[in-house]
Amino acid sequence: MSLSSRREYLGVMRSRYQASKRRTEKSQILDEVVSTTGLHRKYAIRVLAHSPIPKQPIRRRRPKRYREALPAIQLTWEALDYPCAERLHPVLLATAELLHHHGELPLNDVVRSQLQGISRATLARRLAEWPTPKVRRAALRSRPAPGIQTIVPIGRYAWNETRPGALEIDLVEHNGGSSSGHYAYTLDVVDIVTGWSARRAVLGRGQAGIFAALQWIVGRWPFRIWALHSDNGSEFINAFLLQFSQQHSYQFSRSRPFKKNDNAHVEQKNRQLVREVVGYGRYDTLEEVAWLNQIYECLDPYANLYLPSRKVIGKSRNGAHLTKTYDTAQTPFRRAVTAGILDSTTQISLEAEILAQSPLALHRHLERLLSNPSQDPSALIAAAD
Secondary structure, three states, rough: OOOOHHHHHHHHHHHHHOOOHHHHHHHHHHHHHHHHHHHHHHHHHHHOOOOOOOOOOOOOOOOOOOOOHHHHHHHHHHOOOOOOOHHHHHHHHHHHHEEEEEEOOOOOHHHHHHHHHHHHHHHHHHHHHHOOOOOOOOOOOOOOOOOOEEEEOEEEOOOOOOOOOOEEEEEEEEEOOOOOOOOEEEEEEEOOOOOEEEEEEEEEOOHHHHHHHHHHHHOOOOOOOOOOEHHHHHEEEEEEHHHHHHHOOOOOEEOOOOOOHHHHHHHHHHHHHHHHOOOOOOOOOHHHHHHHHHHHHEEEEEEEEEEEEEEEEEEEEOOOOOOOOEOOOOOHHHHHHHHOOHHHOOOOHHHHHHHHHHHHHHHHHHHHHHHOEEEEEEEEHHHHO
């Protein structure tokens, strides 16, 4: 008799045994059980008289690994502004070494070995155990684009574009939910291949002001630009930008009406590096614009030199299901180096800047700026000028 059959048989006989009122009936049931199963009579009495206690599964918890490296992981996670495991894992050891170089983090051979050996899945489980102070805000609905002009051709970049220098540009409103009056905008610019990005705040969205901000950003771009792509707003589709593109031989195109995914890369940066940093409040003074630009002067090198990001390198469709494949997370600077688009002077300068600054110190400085917007107005405006 198999074990499962014996349990089933004993269950039936137990019900009969416990339902019996006469001793002779119980004795006959015991005789049958003993002869059928071969159990000792005294043990058979205990089995039939008492209902079985369900066994609790034994949970053997393995000791947590990488204990020595957890403080280093947490500090590195903070230094890179609390990224996901997919973005943190490829740069974990290198960033920890950089923090160690700046005296922010003590490292020894054991911690280094654990930082190098931890898997992405284990890292994700450890990160999930820690609270993040980063505020997660719901995205607001964007307003429809203004009237479309036919000055610039409609187009979009290929999702697998490989030539760095293809820029997407967009504006982010800082109106606090009310579109009345004059308020600040952030011009956001991103290269879709390397992920290199920059921001500049302006008061109002006049064509001349937005164009001046774009010139300021393009003039500091570290590699050659060959294309510009915007939405259909009149702040971009105008004679200023069209003439500027023609003078510099830029391919200038605009999105299809009401198709935000045509500008997907800069939309993602709008959320990650504008909304999640400065929020949804209203900024409508010169002092607040200067404060925003002070934040971006710290944020831009922090994002481009230290924050890793992932890029889609493959797509496959099965019916309605689209599967995307991502590359290993890298910083925009490393992608630019890999692409070989930086001249030697610029590359040496940026590498020196990486070593000269601690990402944790930059992150803390950014937090201090964000927590103290009410600084001396004249000093802010002077610094912005």
